[in-house]
Amino acid sequence: MLKSYWKTAIRFLLKNKTFSFINIFGLAAGTFCCLYILLYVEDQYSYDRHHVDAKDIYRVNRIDKGPAGAFKAAITAMPMAPLMKRDFPEVSEFARVIADAISGTVTRTG
Numbered sequence: 001m002l003k004s005y006w007k008t009a010i011r012f013l014l015k016n017k018t019f020s021f022i023n024i025f026g027l028a029a030g031t032f033c034c035l036y037i038l039l040y041v042e043d044q045y046s047y048d049r050h051h052v053d054a055k056d057i058y059r060v061n062r063i064d065k066g067p068a069g070a071f072k073a074a075i076t077a078m079p080m081a082p083l084m085k086r087d088f089p090e091v092s093e094f095a096r097v098i099a100d101a102i103s104g105t106v107t108r109t110g
Contacts, residue, residue, distance in 0.1 A: 059074065
């Protein structure tokens with residue numbers, strides 16, 4: 001029974017090559033896109049989940065408003081972290097991330 005199904009499928013694929021190619025290519029492309037999106041979303045949700053208190057970790061960003069519009073940056077001034085720890089009792093610890101522009105390495109300080 002299974003052998004006859006394979007024979008029928010092979011005959012259909014060989015008889016309708018263009019239609020078969022479009023269907024197989026579409027299925028492969030759809031599967032690839034679905035898996036790629038799944039892996040991307042899983043990667044995005046995996047950051048900082050290894051910490052015990054991952055829900056309490058925040059990143060301070062800066063928004064500069066000027067004549068050209070708002071400029072968003074993921075950097076702040078160096079004294080920002082100690083001042084926040086001093087002025088806000090909710091801040092228990094802080095860390096700085098410094099990227100070396102020459103080698104591209106990232107160093108954690110603080």
